[in-house]
Amino acid sequence: MSRIYNFSAGPSALPEEVLAQARDEMLEYGASGMSVMEMSHRGKDFMHIAARMKTDFIELMQAPSHYQVLFLQAGATAQFAMIPHNLLAGRTVASYVNTGSWSSSAIKEAAKYCRVHLAASAEADKFTRIPEPAGWDISADSAYLHYTSNETINGVEFDFIPESGGLPLVCDMSSNILSRPVDVSRFGLIYAGAQKNMGPAGVTVVIVREDLLGHARPDTPAVFDYALQAKSESMLNTPPTYNWYLLGLVLQWLKRQGGVAAIEQVNIAKAQKLYQAIDSSSLYSNPVHKNCRSRMNVPFVLRDAALDAEFLSKAEANGLSGLQGHRSVGGMRASIYNAMPEAGVDALIAFMAEFERTH
Ligand SMILES: Cc1ncc(COP(=O)(O)O)c(C=O)c1O
Structure with missing residues (x-):
């Protein structure tokens, strides 16, 4: 068996060490005589796994003590609805910034529950930049201001935390959480x-x-009510126990890498070399303004889309998988999250150079 480099946008590559540990603990976790999958979520062993996972997450995020951390189900997509449900608090308006496909989805869902006030949008620029914050029009009667810190499909990332004019700031951090330090205290x-x-x-x-x-x-x-979930330690219903355990292993791995500040340096190095390879080539290009290019998701197109299929099949044959861009935008996308080793990015750059040389 040989593992390939997986550039998929999510589900995506996991650290190999984590998978190996999960394999080793699959049949018997510690002295429990059973797999984590088979444990009661109320039992001593699982309670220990859950508590450590939560503590590690809080430590890595440096979340202050006046924040609750919840581990919920139904994806970020459910949050698009849960946020207005929980945060409108009697108000009828919420402000949203539209920087790409995922902001657009959040806006569409929120519009079922409130009037969405568009504080800024980059749609006219085909989502290739972040609208200048000085020009944002945040409606003061909003319950909150929502933005997406990294647009997974468009490859656009905020390298700053926006000012929210005193409103609770709400952020979809699905595709760049734990990739760079953030000051949690700035957020609602x-x-x-x-x-x-x-x-x-x-x-x-x-x-x-x-x-x-x-x-x-x-x-x-009830399962969508943050207060009820906080009160029951996110166990209002049976949690996805094995996924919590794996999340815990990834957090322990991240701590062994030196934490968020250390992995950020690796992420900067990986992204810089990939963008440099794209910018210096005459075959590949990336349309996103340089000051808001994503470190996590690097979309690029080939000069001639007729070469896409050959590029993808040759990449696959070279052990580089998951490079096809999202169906809504086409082209290519390399997702280089924390678990993608620098060697994977080097292998991609070498493949791209060789493909360019022969085309
Ligand atoms: C930024 C962002 N938000 C939301 C989602 C939706 O997540 P889920 O499919 O878990 O609901 C995704 C999924 O890729 C995403 O990248």
Whole structure:
């Protein structure tokens, strides 16, 4: 068996060390005599796994003590609805910044529950830049301001935390959480699906400031009510126990790498060399403005789209998988999350250079 480099946008590559540890512990976890999958979520062993996972997450994010951390289900997509359900608190407007496909999805869902005020949009620029914050029009009667810190499909990433004019700042961090340090205290709420930087699909993390809890609409389903989930340690219903365990292993791995500040340096190095390879070539190009290019998702197109199929099949044959761009934008996309080793990026760059040489 030989493992390939997986550039998939999510679910995506996991650290090999984590997979090996999970394999070793598959049949018997510690002295429990059973697999983590078979344990009661109320039992001593699993409670220990859950507590360590949560503590490690809080430590890595440096989340202050007046924030609750929840581990929920149904993906970031469910959060698009849960956020208005929980945070509108009687208001009828929320401000959103539209920087790409995922912001657009969040806006579409929120519009079912409130009036969405578009504070800024980069749609006219085909989502290749972040609208200048000085020009944002945030409506003061909004319950919150929502933005997407990394647009997984468009390859656009904020390298700053926007000012929210005093409103709770809400951020979809699905595709860049734990890839760079962030000051959690600037946010009302952060949410992120696990399947890019944190583990397998099936867990969504929510970090929410405590004063925002307890104002859910009366018709909010119990499992979607942050206050109820906080009170029951995210165990209002049976959690996806094995996914929590794997998330915990990824967090332990990240701590062994030196934590978020250390992995950020690796992420900068990986992204810089890949963008440099694209910019210096005459075959590949990336349309995103340089100051907001994503370190996590690097989309690029070939000069002639007729070469796409050959590029992808040859890449696959060279052990480089998952490079096809999202169906809505086409082209290529290399997702280079925390678990992608620098050697994987080097292998991609070498393949791209050779493909260019022969075309
Ligand atoms: C930035 C962002 N937000 C939301 C989602 C939706 O996540 P899920 O499929 O877990 O609901 C994704 C998925 O790729 C994403 O990249």
